[in-house]
Amino acid sequence: MKTLTTTALAAIMAAGIAGTAQAGCGIEGGSVRILANDFDALGLVIDEAASCAGDGVTVESNMTTEHKSLQVPALTVDPAQYTVAVVANNSIVPLMNNDLIRPLDDLVEKHGQTLQASQLIKIDGRTMAIAFMGNGQHLFIRGDILDEAGLEQPTTMEGILEAAQVIREKGIMEYPLAAADQAGWYLANEFVNTYLGMGGSFFEPGTAQPAISGEAGVKTLEMMKAMTEYMEPEYMTFTADEMKAMYLSGDVAIMNQWGSMVNGHIDPEGPAPEIGAATVLAPAPTVGGGSVPASALWWDGFTIAKNISDEDAEASFIAMVHGIRPEVAQENPSAATWLMKDFAAPETAMGVLGTAQAGAKPYPMSPYMGLMHTALGAELSDFMQGTESAEQALADVEAAYTTAAQEAGFLQ
Amino acid sequence: MRHRDFTAFILPSALAMLLFIALPIVSVAVQSLFVEHEQVLVTVENCGPFGCQEETKVDPDATAALKEAEPLGRFNGLGTYLNRAHLAVTEVGEILSDNDGIGDVISRIYNLPFYKALSFTLVYTFLVTPLSMIAGFAVALGVNSIPRMFKGPVIFLSLLPYIVTPLLGSLILFWMINSDGVIGATLQWIFNDPELSLKASPGLTWITLIVYGTWHMTPFAFVVFYAGLQTLPQDTLESAMIDGANRWERIRYVVIPHLVPLATFVGLVLLMDNFRVFEPIIGFSAEANATSLSWSIYNDLNGSVNQLFGSAAATSILTMLGVIVLLMPVLIRTWREFNRKAR
Numbered sequence: 001m002k003t004l005t006t007t008a009l010a011a012i013m014a015a016g017i018a019g020t021a022q023a024g025c026g027i028e029g030g031s032v033r034i035l036a037n038d039f040d041a042l043g044l045v046i047d048e049a050a051s052c053a054g055d056g057v058t059v060e061s062n063m064t065t066e067h068k069s070l071q072v073p074a075l076t077v078d079p080a081q082y083t084v085a086v087v088a089n090n091s092i093v094p095l096m097n098n099d100l101i102r103p104l105d106d107l108v109e110k111h112g113q114t115l116q117a118s119q120l121i122k123i124d125g126r127t128m129a130i131a132f133m134g135n136g137q138h139l140f141i142r143g144d145i146l147d148e149a150g151l152e153q154p155t156t157m158e159g160i161l162e163a164a165q166v167i168r169e170k171g172i173m174e175y176p177l178a179a180a181d182q183a184g185w186y187l188a189n190e191f192v193n194t195y196l197g198m199g200g201s202f203f204e205p206g207t208a209q210p211a212i213s214g215e216a217g218v219k220t221l222e223m224m225k226a227m228t229e230y231m232e233p234e235y236m237t238f239t240a241d242e243m244k245a246m247y248l249s250g251d252v253a254i255m256n257q258w259g260s261m262v263n264g265h266i267d268p269e270g271p272a273p274e275i276g277a278a279t280v281l282a283p284a285p286t287v288g289g290g291s292v293p294a295s296a297l298w299w300d301g302f303t304i305a306k307n308i309s310d311e312d313a314e315a316s317f318i319a320m321v322h323g324i325r326p327e328v329a330q331e332n333p334s335a336a337t338w339l340m341k342d343f344a345a346p347e348t349a350m351g352v353l354g355t356a357q358a359g360a361k362p363y364p365m366s367p368y369m370g371l372m373h374t375a376l377g378a379e380l381s382d383f384m385q386g387t388e389s390a391e392q393a394l395a396d397v398e399a400a401y402t403t404a405a406q407e408a409g410f411l412q
Numbered sequence: 413m414r415h416r417d418f419t420a421f422i423l424p425s426a427l428a429m430l431l432f433i434a435l436p437i438v439s440v441a442v443q444s445l446f447v448e449h450e451q452v453l454v455t456v457e458n459c460g461p462f463g464c465q466e467e468t469k470v471d472p473d474a475t476a477a478l479k480e481a482e483p484l485g486r487f488n489g490l491g492t493y494l495n496r497a498h499l500a501v502t503e504v505g506e507i508l509s510d511n512d513g514i515g516d517v518i519s520r521i522y523n524l525p526f527y528k529a530l531s532f533t534l535v536y537t538f539l540v541t542p543l544s545m546i547a548g549f550a551v552a553l554g555v556n557s558i559p560r561m562f563k564g565p566v567i568f569l570s571l572l573p574y575i576v577t578p579l580l581g582s583l584i585l586f587w588m589i590n591s592d593g594v595i596g597a598t599l600q601w602i603f604n605d606p607e608l609s610l611k612a613s614p615g616l617t618w619i620t621l622i623v624y625g626t627w628h629m630t631p632f633a634f635v636v637f638y639a640g641l642q643t644l645p646q647d648t649l650e651s652a653m654i655d656g657a658n659r660w661e662r663i664r665y666v667v668i669p670h671l672v673p674l675a676t677f678v679g680l681v682l683l684m685d686n687f688r689v690f691e692p693i694i695g696f697s698a699e700a701n702a703t704s705l706s707w708s709i710y711n712d713l714n715g716s717v718n719q720l721f722g723s724a725a726a727t728s729i730l731t732m733l734g735v736i737v738l739l740m741p742v743l744i745r746t747w748r749e750f751n752r753k754a755r
Contacts, residue, residue, distance in 0.1 A: 069714070094718065097451070099472030123469065124456035131461050174606075183700035184711075206455045206468060233612040234591060237697040249592075297462045339461050362462040367451065367470045370718045378525065378711065381700035385614070388523070396523065399503075403496045407722050409448040409486070 025052035025322040030315030034061040034302075035071055036086035041133060041260065041336035042300065046086075049323030057315055067091070075100040080305040083316040088300050089363040090370060092121070092129055097367050101128055101303040107317040114325050116341050121301055123365075131301035132324040133336040136360060137193060137256045137284060138295060138351035140265060144278040145253040148172055153280060157194070157223055157287040157294060160254055164230035167253055176253035177230040180240045181384060187236075188376035189296075193256065195220045196361045197287040197294025208368045208410035210401050213394040219288055221383055221390040228384065236384060248272040256284060256295065259337055259352035266348070281347065283354035293355045296363040299339070368401075368410045375401035437732070444492055444725035446485035449478040485722070492726040497708075499730075500524045526727075529703040530734075532618065536704070537686040537738070540625035545678055547626060548633025549671075553663070555634070556641045567638070574631035582695025585624055586611075617701035621692050628692075629685065633678050640674045641667070673749075680742050687735055705731045 034049065036042050046061045053059040062082070064070065068091050074081040075095065085095060095101045103126040108115060112130075121129035141153060149167050154160045160177065167176040180186040195202070200216035203209060228235050232251075244264055246252050248271050257265070266276035284295030302320045304313050329338035337345070337352040345353055363369075375397045383393035405411040413421070452474035458467045494501040507520045521527050551570055558566060573581065588595045589610045600608045610616045644667060652662050690706035693699060699707065705727055712724035 069719075097470040097472065097475075099476065118461045120459070122457075122459040124454075124458075134461055182697055187700075203468075205466070206453075208453065208468070232591065233607055233609040236700040237611050239697075299461050356462055360462070362460065362465065365458055365465075365467050365469075367453070367468065368718075374711070374718075378699075382523070385612075385700065387614075392523075399496055400525065404718075404720055404723070406495070407447045407488075407492060407720055408718055409451045410453070412450070 025057075025318055027052055027055075027057045027315045027318050028311075029056035030309070030312045032057065032059040032084065032312070032316045032319045033082045034059070034084040034086065034316075034320075035067055035074060035082040036061065036063045036084075037067050037088075037300075038063040038065050039260065042086060044332055044335055045132065045320075045323040045328065047323075048325075048328050049319040052319040052322050057319075059319055068094075071095060072098060072100065075305045075307065078307040079309070079312075080307040083305050083308045083312045084302050084320055085305065086300065086302050087129060088135075088298050089365055090373075092301075092303060093365055093367050093370065095303060096123065096128065100306055102306045102313060103127060104130065104304060104317065107304070107314065111314075111318050111321055114321060114341065116339070119301070119339050121299070129301040129303045130320070130324070131299040131339050133260075133300045133338055134352050134356060135258060135260045135298040135300065135337065136295050136352050136355050137258055138293075138355045139280075139282040139285060140247065140255050140257045140262075140351075141280040141282060142253045142275065142278055143280040145172060145176070146280075153282060154254070155282070155285055157197070157227070157285045160285060161226055161230070163254065168230065173251070173253055175230055175232045175251070177227055178238060178243045178246055178252040178255040179224070179227055179231065179235065180238050180243055180257075181224070181228065181231075181235045182237055182239045182242075183381040183384075184377040185373065186239055186377075187380055187384065188373045190224060191220060191376050191380060192296050192363065192373070193284070194223055194287055194294045196296055197284075197290055197292055198223075199288075199290050199292060202364060202369065202372055203366060208366075208405050210372065210398040210405075212372075213391070213398055216288075217394045218390045221380070221393060223287060225384060225386075225390075236381060248275060250275055259349070259355075262348045262351065263334060281351040283351060283358050284360060286358075291359065293358045293360040295355050295360050297352075297356055297360050298363055368405050368408070371404040371408060371410070372397075372401050375404060440725045440728050442484075443721055444729050445487060445489060445722075447488040447492060447722045448485050449475060449482065450486070451475055452478070488722065492722045493730070496524065497712075497723055498526050498726050500526060525703070525708065526730075529705050529708045532702045533687060533689060533704045533734075535618065536622060536625060536689050537683060539622050540629060540686045540689075541679060541682040543622070543626040544629035544682060545633045545675065547630040548635075548678070549637050551630065551634040552637035552641055553667075555638060570634055571631045573627050574629070574635075576628075578628060578691035579695050581628060582624055582692040585620075586696050589620060611696070611698075614701040617696070617698050621689075621696060621698060621702055624692050624696070625686065625689065629682055633682065636674055636678050637671060640671045644670055676742060676746065680739060683738050683742070684735055687731070687738060705734065 032049065034046055036046060043063060046063065050059040050061065071085050071091065072094050075085060076098065085101065087095065105127050108120065108127055115130060119131050120127045121131055145167060146153060149170050149172055151163050151166055154163045164176045167173050179190055181190055195212070195216060198216040198220050200212065200220065202212055204211050240258055240261065243252065243255055243257055244261060247255060247265060250272065262281060264270065266279050268276060270276060284293035286292065287294045304316050324340060326340045326342050329340040329343040333344065333346045334348045337349040379396040379400050380393055382388035383390055402411060452471040453468045454471045455466060455468050458465050493499055496503055503524055504521060507517055511517045511520065522531060555563060555566055555570060587593050590596050591600060591609050596610060599610070600606055610620045648666055649662060652666050657665065688706050689704045690710065693702060693704055693707050709724045709727045712720040712727065
């Protein structure tokens with residue numbers, strides 16, 4: 001009986017697959033298994049890639065915010081559990097460190113006609129990933145509040161401080177600013193943004209030696225602390241999602257928020273359409289008289305696992321390129337800041353694109369940047385709460401980073 | 413029971429304990445003695461949508477050769493235990509040999525991550541354990557004296573904090589103590605201080621976490637004490653009443669002595685549980701003000717890119733040692749009682 005049921009099920013499933021069979025995007029056969037982070041724009045790409053299933057081609061996907069902890073073990077086994085890992089600047093690093101992804105140059109040549117040269121992530125001359133969307137933090141400003149206060153749109157962090165002062169003095173808002181300063185990843189990320197704007201570098205060139213305790217580091221911390229003067233006292237618990245909630249309830253006038261979250265903030269069907277309508281999206285501010293925006297740029301892209309058959313690799317590549325073909329961007333212009341060819345960027349993408357055009361730096365891809373990020377997130381909170389000097393906080397970060405980097409084998 | 417029967421009886425669980433408890437602990441202990449291989453770095457040019465940059469990267473072939481030679485990593489002995497992220501022997505030595513008085517020593521040692529985590533863990537353990545035992549005992553006495561028909565619902569309600577998943581419970585409270593939330597706004601109104609925030613200062617965050625911990629653990633103490641109350645010797649109680657003992661004296665001289673062995677058990681479990689405090693720190697986003705040993709392990713394994721297995725393993729072993737030290741007095745006491753009874 002059991003065998004019978006199984007056979008029947010198999011037959012139904014086979015019929016189902018055959019029924020939905022399409023052209024298969026020109027794939028001859030193979031298995032596509034995608035591991036990705038979980039957010040809307042990625043879901044769109046993966047759904048498009050999944051439409052290639054049929055005719056001996058299977059497409060499966062696992063979208064999870066825990067993708068970073070899955071990817072290394074899942075791609076280390078042979079054959080790898082996933083053929084495609086969707087990554088960003090920082091999450092490609094462990095895959096590179098462990099040599100788990102394959103160079104894509106031959107596949108790009110064969111099947112990558114729709115890709116632009118700028119989408120190819122080249123590491124040491126070899127294409128290791130294909131980027132399809134950009135991201136970064138940039139200014140979300142309440143235009144109505146600026147008008148009410150009679151202010152110009154600020155373009156520097158110093159200007160934001162002055163604007164916040166005016167907004168407070170005119171009694172419009174007591175706490176007009178917000179930043180994702182939650183201790184941990186977010187706090188470190190704010191430091192990275194501002195520090196890049198200050199023109200700082202995180203490491204001695206070519207080595208894993210930390211180099212943040214200089215003047216740029218101190219100025220960065222002082223600026224971050226100065227901004228908190230105009231934030232609600234609980235700023236050490238703010239995440240990007242928390243900021244969105246605060247912004248939508250009308251508690252924030254100016255903030256540096258993720259470009260990928262624009263839609264949630266200005267959605268006319270959302271909880272606060274009038275705030276969305278009054279929102280001005282502007283490139284990230286500069287800081288300290290520099291010209292580089294104080295915001296790290298991110299890309300999301302896909303990589304192909306090394307430990308899989310060439311057939312599966314080819315099938316995966318074709319399916320993913322189908323998922324990110326230029327039409328996907330054209331049909332969903334507001335879903336993300338797409339990097340595809342002929343993408344006419346709408347207003348919603350201008351924040352990220354403007355930040356990129358103003359010369360913002362990408363988030364560093366150094367193999368030990370993750371350790372630095374963790375150390376920053378853990379050790380800066382004392383300073384942010386005013387119980388420690390900036391110099392001491394930076395010394396603590398370097399000490400914590402050095403300990404971790406020694407254990408990870410980057411420093412001796 | 414014959415020895416052979418006893419062996420056959422105990423074997424499956426002994427085997428399971430060996431496999432699922434002893435072996436993992438041994439593997440963690442071994443792991444804590446090793447650190448990762450030296451990573452061979454090369455500088456290359458990376459290009460992407462935002463231009464080209466010089467970056468270092470790991471040379472995978474050279475590193476793979478090193479991994480092949482030593483699959484466990486480099487032997488580091490107790491190095492990981494003694495480094496800054498753990499016992500910080502060098503740093504503590506420096507602080508002790510060159511400081512401006514005891515206050516300076518304390519604040520600088522507290523600045524080291526392990527001692528910071530240990531301080532909160534200990535304060536939390538030693539406050540939440542007695543507080544939840546006292547509260548649990550009080551609730552048990554109260555529930556025991558209400559009419560029978562109300563007991564069921566009251567017991568259920570009293571158990572609720574323990575039933576709610578810690579992460580969820582702490583998140584709900586976290587939103588309530590937000591300055592826009594019910595509790596947060598009320599407190600601001602009572603103290604007439606719009607700047608007041610339970611999340612902003614270390615002291616208030618600690619108090620919040622400890623109150624939450626007591627709220628969460630009280631039902632456990634309650635349920636055990638309540639069960640104990642059902643076995644109270646009624647004749648002793650009645651004779652105490654005839655002797656003219658009031659309610660308080662009956663509790664002091666009859667109920668408490670009867671429940672002491674249970675209290676040892678409750679204390680033991682609470683100490684172990686509270687020493688592993690973790691979820692409320694995440695739920696309350698309290699990392700800035702309070703970290704615990706379990707949180708340090710989590711932080712090592714949940715880094716944005718790299719996972720520090722050696723460091724996490726060392727903290728785990730230190731946590732285990734901490735639990736053993738904490739339980740030592742209780743264990744010795746139990747052992748003595750056992751011997752006395754055996755004689």
